[in-house]
Amino acid sequence: MKKLALSILCLSILLSLSVDDAFAQDPSTGSKTPPKFRMGLSASPVVSWFDPNGDDAFAEPDGPRINIKYGLHMDFRLGNSMNYYFSTGLFVLNSGGTITHPFFGEDGGVGTQTIDHRTNYLNIPLTMMLRTNEIGYMTYFARVGFDTGLNIKTNYDRTIEIGNTTSKEEEVGGPDLTNLFRAGLHIEGGLEYNLTGNTNLYISVEWNNGLNNVFTKDYVVPRSIVELQQEEGRRVKANNNAIIVNVGIYF
Numbered sequence: 001m002k003k004l005a006l007s008i009l010c011l012s013i014l015l016s017l018s019v020d021d022a023f024a025q026d027p028s029t030g031s032k033t034p035p036k037f038r039m040g041l042s043a044s045p046v047v048s049w050f051d052p053n054g055d056d057a058f059a060e061p062d063g064p065r066i067n068i069k070y071g072l073h074m075d076f077r078l079g080n081s082m083n084y085y086f087s088t089g090l091f092v093l094n095s096g097g098t099i100t101h102p103f104f105g106e107d108g109g110v111g112t113q114t115i116d117h118r119t120n121y122l123n124i125p126l127t128m129m130l131r132t133n134e135i136g137y138m139t140y141f142a143r144v145g146f147d148t149g150l151n152i153k154t155n156y157d158r159t160i161e162i163g164n165t166t167s168k169e170e171e172v173g174g175p176d177l178t179n180l181f182r183a184g185l186h187i188e189g190g191l192e193y194n195l196t197g198n199t200n201l202y203i204s205v206e207w208n209n210g211l212n213n214v215f216t217k218d219y220v221v222p223r224s225i226v227e228l229q230q231e232e233g234r235r236v237k238a239n240n241n242a243i244i245v246n247v248g249i250y251f
Contacts, residue, residue, distance in 0.1 A: 035198060040073035042248025044206075050097040050117075053213065053237040059101040059221070061238075062114055067094035069244055075129060087129035087143050092152075093121040095182075095240055103160055104225050111162030113221075118156060119178055119214070119240075121149030127186050139192040139200070147208060149182035177219045182240060185209040190246065200250040210239035 046067040052059045071091030078084040096117040103113035127145030154177070158169045190204020215236050222233035 036077045038075050038198065038250050040075075040200075040202070040248050040250035042070065042073060042202075042246050044069040044244050044246040044248075046094065046242050046244050048095040048097055048240060048242035050099045050214075050238040051210070051241055052099065053239065058223075058234060059099055059236050059238065062098040062100040065096045065098065065116070065118065067096065067118075067242075069093045069123070069246075071123070073248065073250070075250075083131050083133070085129040085131065087127045087145075088125055091123040091125070093123040093147075093149060093242075095119050095121060095242055096156075097238075097240060099236070099238060101221050101236065102223070103162065104222050105162055108225050109162040109165075111160060111165075114159045114161075116157040116159075117154070117178070119151060119182075120153040121182055122152050123147055123149045125186055127188075131192075134194065137194045139194070141190060141192065141202075141204075143186060143188040143204075143206075145186050146211075147182075147184035147186045149184065151178055151180050151182065154178040177215055179212070179214050179216055181212070182214055183211040184240075184242075185211060188246070192250065195249075198251065202246070202248055202250065204246045206242075206244040206246055208242040208244060210241050212239070213237045214240045 046069050047064050048067055049064040050061045052061060069091055071089055073087065073089040075085040075087045078086060096119045098114060098116045100112055100114040103111045105111070125143070125145060125147045127143040129141055129143045131139055131141040133139070155171050155173050156177070158172060160167045186206065186208055188204050188206040190202055192200040192202040194200050215238060217235060219236045220233040221236055
């Protein structure tokens with residue numbers, strides 16, 4: 001409910017500021033000038049994974065996750081040119097990945113622990129959008145900038161293997177393991193196809209490179225049975241990267 005209220009508030013403010021100028025007419029020609037503000041909706045498949053920092057022999061990625069991103073695009077034209085926009089929005093980014101590392105049981109057994117993380121972020125991109133002039137019905141564009149993500153939900157599945165014994169836990173809440181904030185480098189390229197008027201269908205491919213450690217200081221793994229008994233260990237650190245295919249429509 002809080003997320004919905006925030007989305008409606010942001011949308012209302014932006015619309016009230018921009019609606020008078022969104023579809024201005026060129027007084028010399030009577031033709032439509034590029035809108036100063038435009039909105040779009042998108043739904044995007046996401047392939048995300050972890051990139052551990054430091055000793056790869058200690059904690060390793062164990063495969064990607066298939067997720068989804070969806071939300072509202074908002075573009076603000078810079079100056080009088082249709083080629084430059086400040087591009088932002090409000091999205092839910094479902095991300096995560098799988099990571100594996102050593103595990104030491106209290107009885108002295110040595111094995112591995114694999115954790116499949118699923119993290120939902122309220123994501124706000126802060127990017128520059130560069131667009132070509134229309135070529136036929138097509139316009140090509142690039143977005144470059146940063147993503148800022150706020151963790152709104154985390155859970156994980158955990159599998160522990162020691163010898164021939166395997167134990168599993170599913171849907172474990174994990175806010176103690178995942179940081180509240182995620183920053184990412186946003187690089188995107190794509191095209192728009194004009195359907196009619198100012199309605200454009202678009203598709204793009206996005207590389208989203210995590211810039212900070214997504215795990216908290218509480219994610220510590222013992223390196224021996226002695227460290228386990230003394231409640232010591234090595235901190236797990238990793239960035240969260242993703243490749244995203246965006247499909248949406250501007251109105």
